[in-house]
Amino acid sequence: MGLTITEKCIKKSIVAGDWQQRGSRIGLRAHQTLGYDVNAVMTFLALDQLGIDRVKTEVSVQYIDHNMLQADYKNADDHLFLEQMCAKYGVICARPGSGICHQLHLEYFGVPGKTLIGGDSHTPAQGGLGMLGIGVGGFDAALAMAGHPVYLAMPQVVNVHLSGQLPPLVSAKNVILAVLQKIGVKGAVGKVLEYTGPGVATLSVTERSTITNMSTETGATSAIFPSDDTTKAWLAAHDRQADWIALAADDDARYDARLDIALDQLEPLIALPHSPGQVVPVAEVAGIKLDQVMLGSCTNTALPDVLQMAAMFKNQRVASHVDAALYPSTRTVIKAALKAGAFGALVDAGVRIFEPSCGGCNGCGFAPQSHGVSLRTTPRNFAGRSGTADDQVYLSAPEVAVASAITGVITDPRTLAWEPAEYSVPTHFERPANLFIVPEPVTTVTYGPNLLPLPQFGQHAAKLGGEVLLKLPDNVTTDDICPAGALYLPIRSNIPAISKHSFQTIDPTFYQRARDAAGGVLVAGNNYGQGSSREQAAIIPRYLRIAVIIAKGFARLHLANLVNWGVVPLIFADANDYAKIHAGDQLQVALAQFEAEPTVTVTNLTQNTTFTAKTPLGKADRHTVMVGGKLNAIKESEAQTCD
Ligand code: SF4
Helix, strand or coil, X not given: CECCHHHHHHHHHEEECCCCCCCCEEEECCCEEEEEHHHHHHHHHHHHHCCCCCCCCCEEEEECCCCCCCCXXXXXXXXXXXXXXXXXHCCEEECCCCECHHHHHHHHCCCCCCEEEECCCCXXXXXXXXXXXXXXXXXXXXXXXXXXXXXXXXXXXXXXXXXXXXXXXXXXXXHHHHHHHHHCCCCCECEEEXXXXXXXXXXXXXXXXXXXXXXXXXXXXXXXXXXXXXXXXXXXXXXXXXXXXCEXXXXXXXXXXXXXXXXXXXXXXXXXXXXXXXXXXXHHHCCCECXXXXXXXXXXXXXXXXXXXXXXXXXXXXXXXXXXXXXXXXHHHHHHHHHCCCHHHHHHHCCEXXXXXXXXXXXXXXXXXXXXXXXXXXXXXXXXXXXXXXXXXXXXXXXXXXXXXXXXXXXXXXXCCCCCCCCCCCCCCCCXXXXXXXXXXXXXXXXXXXXXXXXXXCCCCCEEEEEEEXXXXXXXXXXXXXXXCCCCHHHXXXXXXXXXXXXXXXXXXXXXXXXXXXXXXXXXXXXXXXXXXXXXXXXXXHHCCEXXXXXXXXCHHHXXXXXXXXXXXXXXXXXXXXXHCCCCCEEEEECCCCCCCCEEEEEECCCCEEEEEECCCCXXXXXXXXXXXXXXXXXXXXXXXXX
């Protein structure tokens, strides 16, 4: 039996479990790791607890890209801390402003066939190079850096078969929007989307990376393309020929499902507020007046994107009522775009140019006005993510965004008549000087006043429960639980401070009620915790003494974070029981047999009823949860080894 690309990659990094058993627990050892500033503070605090001198990976890279605002000491302290921790543990550190982690990693570190464990949900971006990128929370990133396996369910592999070639003005973003339109934001949970077919050869590496990056929005474990001659040429253009290997699925590879996308049939698509899964043709919403256009993020500001934007803006102007901005993805892209003479067209058009960073994507620099309508090339549009609580954010490809910035209303670019300029993508990229800080041994690490020690939690009692503090709908995001934005990112590693803002968009009274109740239960619908890798969304409930969350279903990455921080995740055995629970009910969960038996009885003391819930966790993870989280479990197993 032949192998898929995914199976070939997993076979190279598996250290526990059976890759041939879909859904079984497997442990992968990372060849590389990646971290970003806001989450990595917790990662390094965790690394301090794991007792290693240097990271055990082939390459670990720390990026400072998500929050570049230095309005006071907090971010500056965090950046200094990260640089010193990188030196302490032998991690390569990208200087602030060098670039967004996924694009910079693609340019300088991604290797076909290897496995990257990244502390960011869009780590599958490296799949554009044929690398298996899996996003995890900060604690799992620390484990990977320390040489421990990262555990996950062996994914199913879906063959996303691409045929034909994209038409003019319909670029790669529309491919992943089409996938989202077909399968939605839960459509690939527990799966890897593996792109195959004759259409693959028509796409560049950065187009492929746009597609695999945003595959995260389908709930996928990862996404990957073959490594072919296009990959080889791209690596050579970045002076990394030696990293190339040919990688493709075997002819008789067995896939678990197939999805067909005819590239030549695609039209410009757009995701409506407030979900990347609400996708319609641009023509359906054409004419909606815009206040803002954001060009940028890890999905759409590689050099070909920037050159295309410049070509479309040449001799055009941003509409007078529109605020338009570009976040180039890396300094490499800036250097190449300058050399190509492309920046002048953007500057003359009236586009604001920010430094390479995530910036406006996560509410750190380009929030729209109140009720503002913003069109973005970013991968996410959860409510309030821009930094403005009542934003209306649409997502599209760069061609739609540029055409709309010029007309001032949402516009299908194919309806505009103009002669775009042409800029060619170079065959060799010059590396800007001084992108990375070379690690040197340090003797001291500076812990600023905003940096608190890693939270520590104890083991659970045999009975848990309390008041249902929130009854939540489907698709609650990590942004809902732990907000993004310039006000909140600087306090993400300060759990007492950030927890005051948890669930604030859903119920501003939540924090105080949770404090007053000194514990309780959350009840949620499907896909609870979708979105980012931020583990604070798991730590906050635990800090507020919420030890149990009962949902119809959990997002993969968030589920792993709940395990790491000792929160008991339960799923309704009968989804109809969700409707019978009311906020304010008192629940009691019997956990005496939890480690031996994944099914538990929940008593609703208020209604004098019982129902059954089960956990999606295997035995080892159930033990981890009951002892209070991964750190306690590791310490326990190390103590047993010493005995
Ligand atoms: Fe940065 Fe936005 Fe990409 Fe996340 S999705 S890595 S915040 S640009």
